[in-house]
Amino acid sequence: MQKALVWLTLVLIPPLTGCSTPPEVKQLSVAQIKYFDTAIEAVRLQSEALIIAAERIQEQAEARITETEKQSLSRFERLAVDTIPSQTEDERKKTAEQMLEGVVKTNQASVNARQRLAEDLAAIKAKTQELEAYIAQMKEVQVALDAYLQSEQAGEQWLRGVLKQPSVQSLLATANDLLPKVTENIKTVKALLSGLGTGR
Amino acid sequence: MTRKELDNKIRELTETADGLDEPDKTFKLNEVDRLKIEIEGMALQELRNKLEQIQLPDIEEMDEQIAAAKDATTAHKTRVDAFNAAIEILTAALNIAL
Numbered sequence: 001m002q003k004a005l006v007w008l009t010l011v012l013i014p015p016l017t018g019c020s021t022p023p024e025v026k027q028l029s030v031a032q033i034k035y036f037d038t039a040i041e042a043v044r045l046q047s048e049a050l051i052i053a054a055e056r057i058q059e060q061a062e063a064r065i066t067e068t069e070k071q072s073l074s075r076f077e078r079l080a081v082d083t084i085p086s087q088t089e090d091e092r093k094k095t096a097e098q099m100l101e102g103v104v105k106t107n108q109a110s111v112n113a114r115q116r117l118a119e120d121l122a123a124i125k126a127k128t129q130e131l132e133a134y135i136a137q138m139k140e141v142q143v144a145l146d147a148y149l150q151s152e153q154a155g156e157q158w159l160r161g162v163l164k165q166p167s168v169q170s171l172l173a174t175a176n177d178l179l180p181k182v183t184e185n186i187k188t189v190k191a192l193l194s195g196l197g198t199g200r
Numbered sequence: 201m202t203r204k205e206l207d208n209k210i211r212e213l214t215e216t217a218d219g220l221d222e223p224d225k226t227f228k229l230n231e232v233d234r235l236k237i238e239i240e241g242m243a244l245q246e247l248r249n250k251l252e253q254i255q256l257p258d259i260e261e262m263d264e265q266i267a268a269a270k271d272a273t274t275a276h277k278t279r280v281d282a283f284n285a286a287i288e289i290l291t292a293a294l295n296i297a298l
Contacts, residue, residue, distance in 0.1 A: 054244055061243035068240070072233040075226045083222040095223045102230040109234040113241025120244035127251040134256045137263075144266045148273040151280065 021149050029146040036139035043135050047128035054124050058117045065110050072106050203242055210235050 217228035
């Protein structure tokens with residue numbers, strides 16, 4: 001029994017030490033979460049700037065639409081004052097009908113253009129929100145990865161403790177002499193390792 | 201019509217309007233105004249198209265992968281805890297044995 005315990009310890013320690021994540025990697029994982037916080041804030045501000053710019057473009061476009069509408073109406077007014085009085089009655093009727101049609105069509109063009117601007121702005125806002133959600137989700141991925149990396153500490157804690165024990169240090173010092181003998185009881189060791197591997 | 205097609209149409213109509221008498225000139229210029237308004241309506245189109253080129257992974261799929269990783273981490277932690285419990289007994293036995 002005593003030999004089996006010694007061999008088991010000698011067999012377990014090297015692979016566990018070898019497989020554990022280096023502290024630098026764990027630190028980087030924690031830092032990466034902070035980097036994502038910075039990226040989230042940067043994307044948020046960039047999105048805000050983009051939306052401000054888009055809203056400004058929308059306002060300016062709407063102002064130009066209003067201006068064009070006014071110009072169009074003003075032309076019709078001039079037509080009514082300067083040209084229509086000199087026309088025959090038939091011509092007047094025709095011109096009046098065309099004017100009415102022109103006003104209605106211009107108004108409709110204006111409504112459509114404003115609606116299109118509003119739809120485009122809504123799509124831009126939706127896409128920027130999608131981008132923000134995506135980067136936040138990337139952080140969640142990193143948090144999940146980090147949880148796994150940090151969960152290894154429990155095992156390492158024990159390893160650090162056990163490696164400092166004088167008895168273990170002396171065991172390690174004589175490992176080269178003892179290891180060949182492990183093969184003698186390999187079946188016992190394998191059974192124990194397999195039980196630990198499933199861990200339930 | 202695309203923006204370029206609208207610009208060409210505006211230039212063409214304006215040139216035509218300049219050579220007309222009233223009331224046709226006013227009506228032709230009114231057509232130009234409507235096209236100008238249509239162009240203004242496209243002010244955000246390019247920005248929108250650019251953003252919509254960005255194809256992002258499905259957030260739900262990412263959620264599922266995160267959940268799977270969390271489950272696996274919990275299972276791993278359980279194994280580590282079991283290992284530590286077993287090793288405590290082993291360490292105690294080792295100290296007695298040596």
